[in-house]
Amino acid sequence: METFPITFLPDNVTIEAETGESLLDVANRGKIHINASCGGEGVCGRCVVELREGNVQASPGLYLTDEDYQSGIRLACRAKVNGPATLFIPLESRADASFFKKATKAEEILTVENPDPMVRQTCIILTPPSPGDNQSDLDRVNAALSELSLFDNDIDLSAMKRMPKILRESEFKIKVSIFYELPLQNPDREPYGRIVNFEPTTSEDDYYGLAVDVGTTSIWARLVNLATGEVLPSMGDLNAQISYGEDVISRIVYAGRKDGLKRIQSAAIDTINRLLDRYEEQLPGYRKKTFIMSVAGNTTMSHLLIGIDPKNIRLSPYVPPAATWPSIRASFLGLNVEAHTVMKVFPSVSSYVGGDIVAGVLAAGLYKSPELTLFIDVGTNGEIVIGNQDWMTCAACSAGPAFEGGGVRCGMRAAPGAIENFLYEPAEKKHYLGIIDSVSPSGICGSGLINIVAELFRGGVVNKQGRFVENSSPNVRQGPDGWEYLLSPADQSAGDHDIVITEIDIENLIRAKGAMFSGYQTLVEAVGLEMQDLERVIIAGGFGRSLNLENAITIGLLPNLPLERFTYIGNSSLTGATLAALSGTMWRKAYELKQMMTNFELSDTPGYMDRYIASQFIPHTDASLFDL
C-alpha cells in the first residue's frame, strides 16, 4: 500500500502513513496525543487540526461548518490520509502533558517503619559442592532456605537459568529474592514462596517497589525502597489512552474495535514505561532492583492494563470479567522491567468501584477506625464509600464530566490558565479571578466552576434553580446558548475569546453535584442513619486539592457538616498502592476490604431517583439539610 509523509506541527514530527489511515491514528503512532474525548467516534469535535500543506480526505459535517472546512480545519479522527500533508495541532486539541512534566515535586513523605514487602531478600552462604556432596544447585539453595524456615519455594525459570553461574561467581554466597504469592481468593491462607531472583552478593542493599495509580486521565507512579521503607517523590504523566477517549466508556468502546484492546493496553504500558525511564534519571540502575509493582486503577483501567476486554462493564447489569487478579510478570505486559518484577493489581469491588477506591480506603485507614466515615472521590465517575472498621457500603455515581471541566462551554482541566478561584463582591457587582500559575485565563476547571457558582449564588446572581437573576450583574448577558455570565473578555484571555459561564454549564454542575449528594443520602439511609451522623468526610482525588469546602457545601455537593470533619487526602489510590508495595499485610487488607465493601448499584436502589430529582437545586429542595 502507498504511504505518504504526514507532518505534525508544532512538534514537527513526520510519520509515514498509509492511504486511508485516520490522522488520529497516525498521530498516535508518533506518540503525539490529540485530545479525542469520544475515542475517535467523530462526535465530540475536540480533535480539531489545521491543514497547512498537502491534502487529506475529509468533509464538513456535524462538527465542522463549511467555513471551517474552507479555512483548513479538519477533525483528526475523521480525516484520512490520501497524500503527503502537514497539519498544525492547536493548543486546545492537544492532550496536554505539560502539567505533569513539572509535577515531580517533593511531597509529604510517607514512611513505613517496618516494611514487610511481598518480596523478601535473604542472604545465604552455602557450602560449595564437593565430591561427597553434589546435590543440585536448587536443592542446595532450598535446603539452606529451609534452615531459615523458608520452605516450599517454587522458582521462576528465568531465575533458574541464571542460578548456576551466580552461585559459582559468588563462591556460593548469594542473595535470594522470594516473592510470597498471596492466595487469590483466600487471603487468610498461608502465602507460598516463589524464588524470582539470585544475586552474587551477601550484602544487604536497597531494593525497590513501584506503586502505580492508573487513572483514566493520568498515571502516577511512586518508587519506594523496600529495605528502608523510604518513599520517593511521585511522578505523573498523562495516560496516553486519552487519545482513545476521555472517559472509561469511550475507552471500552475503543477496546472493542479491531486491535483496539491491544492498542489501548499498549498506550497505558507506554505511559508507565515513560515514568520508569524518568526514575532512571534520578536513580540510575534502580530497575534491576525493582521487584514489585503495586498497581491501583479503576475497574476498566485494570482490565485494559492487563489486556482483558472490559465490554460487559458498560452493559447492564455491569458485570466486570474480574475483580481480583493473579500476580503477573510485569515484563510479559511489555513493561521495561526485569523478569523478576512481579505486578500485583488491586482488587475491585464492582464495575464502577475499582481498585483505586479499594486502595484509597486502605490509605484512608477506614478499616481501623470506629468513626462513621464518608469517603468520596469526586470525578466523572464519583465513588462513595460509607462505613467504619465493622462494615462498609459503596457506590459509584455517574456525575458526568462537569467536575473535570467537561460538558462546560469554557471548561478545561485543572492546568495552567484555568480559573480556579473566584470572588464576587455583591456591593460593587465585581469579581476577582484566581488562575492556576497566574497566567492569562484559558477556561474554567471543575473546582473553579464550583467556586464561581457558589459565589454567584451567594451574591444573588444565580438563583436556587441555577438560573441567572435578571439585571443582577452587568456581566449577565444573552449568549449563543442562552444566558451567560462574562468571566473574562477575549482581550484579557489566552484563547482570544470571551470566557463565560452559561446556564447550561450551571445545569450540568447541578446534575453532577446532585448525583453525588443523592448517592451519599442513599447509602447513609440504607443503613438507617442520617447525614449528620457522619463523623468524618474524607475527600480523595486530584479534584479535592483545590476544593473550597464552604463553596462545595453551598452548592450542595458536600453535606452540611462542621468543616473540621472534612479531610483531604490527595491521590489516595497512589498512597494505597504505595502502602501495598511496602507491605504484604496491606495487600491482605486490600483483599479483606474488597470482600467487606457492599456495593450498591444506585440506579437499581429504591429511592435514589427521587433523591436525585430533589437534589436538582442550589443547595437542595430540602433546605433543612443545609440549614447552617
Next chain:
Amino acid sequence: METFPITFLPDNVTIEAETGESLLDVANRGKIHINASCGGEGVCGRCVVELREGNVQASPGLYLTDEDYQSGIRLACRAKVNGPATLFIPLESRADASFFKKATKAEEILTVENPDPMVRQTCIILTPPSPGDNQSDLDRVNAALSELSLFDNDIDLSAMKRMPKILRESEFKIKVSIFYELPLQNPDREPYGRIVNFEPTTSEDDYYGLAVDVGTTSIWARLVNLATGEVLPSMGDLNAQISYGEDVISRIVYAGRKDGLKRIQSAAIDTINRLLDRYEEQLPGYRKKTFIMSVAGNTTMSHLLIGIDPKNIRLSPYVPPAATWPSIRASFLGLNVEAHTVMKVFPSVSSYVGGDIVAGVLAAGLYKSPELTLFIDVGTNGEIVIGNQDWMTCAACSAGPAFEGGGVRCGMRAAPGAIENFLYEPAEKKHYLGIIDSVSPSGICGSGLINIVAELFRGGVVNKQGRFVENSSPNVRQGPDGWEYLLSPADQSAGDHDIVITEIDIENLIRAKGAMFSGYQTLVEAVGLEMQDLERVIIAGGFGRSLNLENAITIGLLPNLPLERFTYIGNSSLTGATLAALSGTMWRKAYELKQMMTNFELSDTPGYMDRYIASQFIPHTDASLFDL
C-alpha cells in the same frame, strides 16, 4: 552474505546456505539428520557425506584419507559451504528414523482404574448475573467452585481472557479445568489450584494427558485419556538432537556453543511437535483437550528441554542446576499445544540418575514392594537402583557406548540389519546369525555383541581374558586392529564389507559389563548385603527387550541369580510418565522417590575401582560369584 543452494540426496532437499556454514548445520536446518556422534567436533568421523556436484571447502585430515577425499568423501561437520553443491548422505551416516516410523503399534495396554490427574474438570451451572447480582464473572465462578469445596483457585490470564465470552455463549453453564499445583519442595503440602481453561459445555467429555519419555537417542510419547484412564498406543521418533552428538556429554558440549542451547532445545521440541502431529491423525482435535504433559528424561535431557545450561553436569563434582522443576506452560517452550497445557517434568536424583530412572522406579513399583530389588537400565550411562519400599540407593555408571553398538568396529543400533542373535556350534565350529528383520546383516547391535561373546566364550573361541583362542575356529583371523572373528563376509553383507568382531570390541564390552556389575556390587555391599540377597532384578530400557539373560549372566553383565527373579519392563520411563500423567498421587510418589533415593557417586565410593578391575574377566575374577 552470499547464499548457495545445497542439495542433499537421496532426500533431494535443497537448502539455501550461507558461505562458511557447515554442511551439518545446513542439513539440520533442513531437518535432515546426519549422525554426528561427537556433536560436530570433527572427532568421530561418522558424518561422512559424498560430494556429487559443485564444491565445498574442506580438507583431508584425521578421519579422511587423501584417497577418500579425492573420491568426494567429506565430513559434514567440517566441510563448509563455498558454492552450490549436491551431496549424498550414505546410509551409515543417516541418523535413521525408519525404525520409529513403524513403531506405532498396539502395546500391552495399561489401564488405570481411577485416574486422579493433576488437572480436573468440573461442570458448573451458574446463576446468570442480574441487576441485583452483578459480581464479577470470576467471583461468580469461584463462588460456585467454593460450594464444591474447590477453594483458592488462582487463574491463568489466558483463561481469564476467554472467560466472559464463554460464560455468555454457554448461558453460564460451563466446564472449568483446574490444575492442582504440587508444591515443588514439599509434596505433603496441600496443592493449590489454578484455573487453566473454560469451555462452554456441561457435558463430561474425554480429555487427555501426554506422557513423554525424552531419551538421548529417541523420544517416545503416549496419549492417555484422563477421563477414562485409557492409554493409547505410544509413538516414537529419533530425538533430533542426535545431530548435535550421540551421547549426553557431546550434547552438553554443544549446548555451550553460541546459540547451542537454543538449537538443541528446539531440536527436542521439534521432535515432540512431530509426535503431537502424528497423534492428530489418529485423534483429530485432541490437542485442544490436552491439559497435561508429563515428561521424564535423564537429567541432561530435562535441562536441555527446559533450556537450562547443563554445563556443570559434566564437570566434577557433577552438580546439576536443578533436580526438580516448576510447572511450565508447555506452549512457552514452543510446543504446539494450547495455553492450557501444563508441563510437569520428573524430578532427578543426581546428574546421572535422572527423571527417567525415577519414572522407571515408579513404574516398577519398587516403592510398594518389600522385596529387595535391583533395577537396572543398561546403556551408555547405565543406571542402577537397589532397594525396596523402605530404602533405595542408586548410582550411574559410565559403561561406554558398547551396549548401543558404539566403540565397536561393526557396531550399530538395534535397527533392521543388526545381528542380534548368534548361535555357535563348537562341534562343527559353525555359527548362525539372527538378524533384525531378517535382511542382510549390516552390523552388530549391543545385545548381539553380548550373545556373540557369550557363545564364543562357551564355545572355547574366546577365553576368560576376552582373547581369541588360537586355532579355535577357522573364522578367527588377523585383521587391521589385531585378532578378529569373521561373522559375515562382505559378499553376504549389506555394506559390502566383512562384518567382524575384534578383540578390541570384546575389551570394550568387558569394560562396559564390568562397570555395571561392579556398580551392583558396590551398592549391595554398601548396605551390608550380598548379591544373592537380591530377590528381584528388573531390567528397563530398550536394550532389555532383546537381552538373552543366560548370555548376559555368562559374560558377567547380570548377577548369577535364578532366571525367574528377572523381569523385563520395557520403556519404564514412559510407563512412569504415563502413570503420572494420569495421577497426581503418582506425581507425589515421584517426589518422594527423589527424596528417598540415596545417590552414590561410584568413582568416589571406596572399593568401586577394585571391584571394577576384578570384573575385567569373563565372567569375573571371582568365579565363585558365577558358580552355577
